[in-house]
Amino acid sequence: MNHADAHDLLAPLSLDALDGEVRGELEAHVAVCAQCQRELDDLREVATALGTTSLAAPEGLWERIAARLDERPAPIEPPPLVFAREGHPPSARALVRVRRALAAVSLVAAAAVVALAVGLAHESARVGSLTSALASAQRGAVATALATPGHRVVTLTSSSGEGLATFVMLPDGRGYLVRDALAPLAAGRTYQLWGIVAGRPVSIGVMGRAPRSVTFTLADATPSALGITVEPRGGSLTPATTMVASGAV
Template sequence: MTDSADLHTLTGAYALDALSPAEADEFTRHLAECPACAQEVRELRETATRLAFAVAQVPPPGLRERVMWALPEVRQLPPLVAEPVVVPLRGPRWRQRLPELAAAACLALAVGTGVWAVQAQQDADRARDGSVQAEQRASDLETLMAAPDATLRTGSMQGGGGATVVASQRLGRAAFVYHDLPPLAASRVYQLWYSQNGSMVPAGLVAPGRTDGTQILAGGPSGSDAVGVTVEPAGGSRTPSGPPVMVVPLAS
């Protein structure tokens, strides 16, 4: 049995679940008879909760789904086998170190929650940036389509996939609207080019990993007779490294 005087010193350890099962059971019985200790345990637990919520943030939409989808790919670690560590919970040394241990536990909780919050915020920022870019592309395409001199020309790729090039000489803009492009290895990317008098001028890259979408071409279509697509190393090339896999004429 633990001395009654010692039981009063175990509120912090009980609040942090640092007692052994036997001592936790004994202290639980003590709480039913000691309103002062019960109040102190409630206050300690509320403080730990406030520390966690001080750095907590609402996770971005879809985070749970991404985590659940990733779980099957995570290899489970083997169980750790180690000698049990017995921490004495009574005596002067424990009472002296209790504030340090409680502070360390709260700090670990706050730091761990803070790291998750930072990661969640970065995930939310990336999702927000992607949404803003998608809205901008949709607005640019709408403007192009509404231009009085807008032209639409289509092309197809051997092996599947196709695209429509929307161009306006008046606006000096063109868009590449693509669908069902064959997937590429991570080290390769589709690159767009303006064909001008037999020369290929770089006009941007299709977003890696995307098989459907819209890409606003860099530069304008003036002086160009077609838009070509080649497969290049990740990051793109200054000049085509092979023949085009698709050519979309700009003039009928």
């Protein structure tokens, strides 16, 4: 999506009146275009005025929120992932199963992220990452990728549909993290990115505990889906925990 097309759609975006691919493309552009970001921020303030009422929140709601601040979900058992058997090309049905499995695991996964953020993060980790700007070198690469013909924008969502990470992938196998809403992890943990290739999870790389700038190159395989897990620092050979986010390519 070029700048003029993007600029044209900022007002509908500020009202959340876009969905699907267009929304992903536009959000990816906004993440790297300072002018569009400013304009969108401005429009969001107008939308906020539009949505302002003088209602009071219902009685007891704060108490229910406060009760959940210390919530620690039960330890998570990774549900079994169903992948195609080794040696057989994955059938369409197998891929559907994989997607379903990803959807099922990410259900527990949103809870996992919250648990890690609340339970493990150190105070300094929370305070230390008060900026979320993309590194400037990465910003240029992402902008170039978004302008390259044949690029694909892949949005990884939690089971509740919350967009947790957006990647742009080029036909030559390069990929970049455009934006993410992944809560910083405690020291000793990392996010790890996986591609589902021929029905099996293949590690693409570790993303660090507070991903800001991620670049990868896939040599010869196009994954049918991307997924993110939380792993011990250094990463794992096979996904050891549940997917926190996933999305079809």
